[in-house]
Amino acid sequence: MTLKIAFVISSLCLLNSCEHKKNETHAISDFATELKQLVLKENVVGQEYLFKVKKPDCVLEYEVAYIGDARSKRNGLIKFVAFTVLSGNYEDSKRANSSINLYNKNGALLGSYYVGGRFDAQPVIANDTFIFIARSEHCNQTTRISFKDSIPSEIFLNCEEENGKMFGDVYGFDVGR
Numbered sequence: 001m002t003l004k005i006a007f008v009i010s011s012l013c014l015l016n017s018c019e020h021k022k023n024e025t026h027a028i029s030d031f032a033t034e035l036k037q038l039v040l041k042e043n044v045v046g047q048e049y050l051f052k053v054k055k056p057d058c059v060l061e062y063e064v065a066y067i068g069d070a071r072s073k074r075n076g077l078i079k080f081v082a083f084t085v086l087s088g089n090y091e092d093s094k095r096a097n098s099s100i101n102l103y104n105k106n107g108a109l110l111g112s113y114y115v116g117g118r119f120d121a122q123p124v125i126a127n128d129t130f131i132f133i134a135r136s137e138h139c140n141q142t143t144r145i146s147f148k149d150s151i152p153s154e155i156f157l158n159c160e161e162e163n164g165k166m167f168g169d170v171y172g173f174d175v176g177r
Contacts, residue, residue, distance in 0.1 A: 068125030074150035
């Protein structure tokens with residue numbers, strides 16, 4: 001079980017509403033990058049941090065967790081950060097966008113897997129293997145992906161087995177994003 005630490009950011013006025021202007025979108029991207037770097041520097045595996053941007057007209061929250069690291073023959077030490085952005089007009093109508101971000105030992109971004117919505121359970125890293133444990137009525141399979149040789153160009157997250165066939169989702173690795 002992970003402990004969530006919440007930070008309320010009230011001095012940040014990046015948005016006029018949940019619709020961004022171009023320069024505000026760049027500022028938000030920089031802010032998200034800084035949050036990930038902050039969590040990497042904390043270096044506490046499994047600790048989930050919740051950052052809330054306090055706005056009267058919309059909800060904007062960031063969930064960030066350092067989920068561990070793996071050693072790869074080709075890439076050396078790889079650090080994994082789970083990142084989720086929750087946004088919406090109301091607390092009960094938030095939408096989630098999540099990614100798994102990979103960094104080298106110096107904290108430089110190698111790339112990311114955009115994985116869509118919120119995780120049922122936080123992924124973990126053990127023995128240079130990424131482990132995703134699905135816990136929902138429609139998705140109940142565990143996925144293990146080895147990073148021992150290199151970073152896979154795409155990953156398949158198992159979801160449900162039916163008649164001997166595995167169903168799930170494929171996510172591509174986006175270099176440097």
